[in-house]
Amino acid sequence: MTLQRLRRRLEPVIRPMMHFYWRFARGATLGARGMVIDGHGRVFLVKHSYIDGWHMPGGGVETGETMLTALARELGEEGNIKLGGQPQLFAIYFNGRISRRDHVALFIVRDFLQESPPQPNREIVEHGFFAIDALPEDTSRATRARIEEVF
Numbered sequence: 001m002t003l004q005r006l007r008r009r010l011e012p013v014i015r016p017m018m019h020f021y022w023r024f025a026r027g028a029t030l031g032a033r034g035m036v037i038d039g040h041g042r043v044f045l046v047k048h049s050y051i052d053g054w055h056m057p058g059g060g061v062e063t064g065e066t067m068l069t070a071l072a073r074e075l076g077e078e079g080n081i082k083l084g085g086q087p088q089l090f091a092i093y094f095n096g097r098i099s100r101r102d103h104v105a106l107f108i109v110r111d112f113l114q115e116s117p118p119q120p121n122r123e124i125v126e127h128g129f130f131a132i133d134a135l136p137e138d139t140s141r142a143t144r145a146r147i148e149e150v151f
Helices: 003-025 067-079 141-150
Strands: 029-036 043-048 058-060 088-094 102-109 124-130
Touching: 029 043, 029 067, 029 141, 043 067, 058 067, 067 102, 067 124, 088 141
Parallel strands: 029 102
Antiparallel strands: 029 058, 043 124, 088 102
């Protein structure tokens, strides 16, 4: 069994365990995601090794970080993307499917620099810019909903 398959099989067990831990370790969990839109109106999506489907880059806000710091870090790690200007806060969502304490901030990023595409690694196995009418078939339902709301 490949490492990627093992991660995907373990993810449904590990994620609830981590959220159970965070329930006691943190009062609430907060995430930051970026809808990176290029000059052609395409959105940047990533495919993780540990969960199915395509998603916008992003992740958890760590202790001591601001949402913007977390967004910049995640965009760099997952997309080799550097913010060129101030991203626009679009909305903050309550993610009750994951936890009763989970919130995710969605930022619109139009001013950015990506000097080279990111190299696939153990977390991000695929990435790309996609036209909104030609998203990969297995783009997550939540990602599709956010794209529809923005456009």
